[in-house]
Amino acid sequence: xxxxxxxxxxxxxxxxxxxxxxxxxxxxxxxxxxxxxxxxxxxxxxxxxxxxxxxxxxxxxxxxxxxxxxxxxxxxxxxxxxxxxxxxxxxxxxxxxxxxxxxxxxxxx
Numbered sequence: 001x002x003x004x005x006x007x008x009x010x011x012x013x014x015x016x017x018x019x020x021x022x023x024x025x026x027x028x029x030x031x032x033x034x035x036x037x038x039x040x041x042x043x044x045x046x047x048x049x050x051x052x053x054x055x056x057x058x059x060x061x062x063x064x065x066x067x068x069x070x071x072x073x074x075x076x077x078x079x080x081x082x083x084x085x086x087x088x089x090x091x092x093x094x095x096x097x098x099x100x101x102x103x104x105x106x107x108x109x
Contacts, residue, residue, distance in 0.1 A: 001062040008053045047091055066109045068094040
């Protein structure tokens, strides 16, 4: 099989050139797109979109796919001086490559 495409991972409207990666917010189904989305909301939307394709089934079927994103368990955590309860959701991003350098390099994926 082939390496996952930009459209597979980031959505139908994604484009890139030598300097820019452009991702349309409308490709993120769980995001309410505004001119002032937070950095964290955009990161979560990106991870959720990528997780749709970079899943265990595709990872197992395609040796050219090097990244696996999985949901973890939700839990609750007390934060702050008042110990306010927050729900915490985890995601695991696994990066697989043949180990030749022992270092993490984005050009390897």
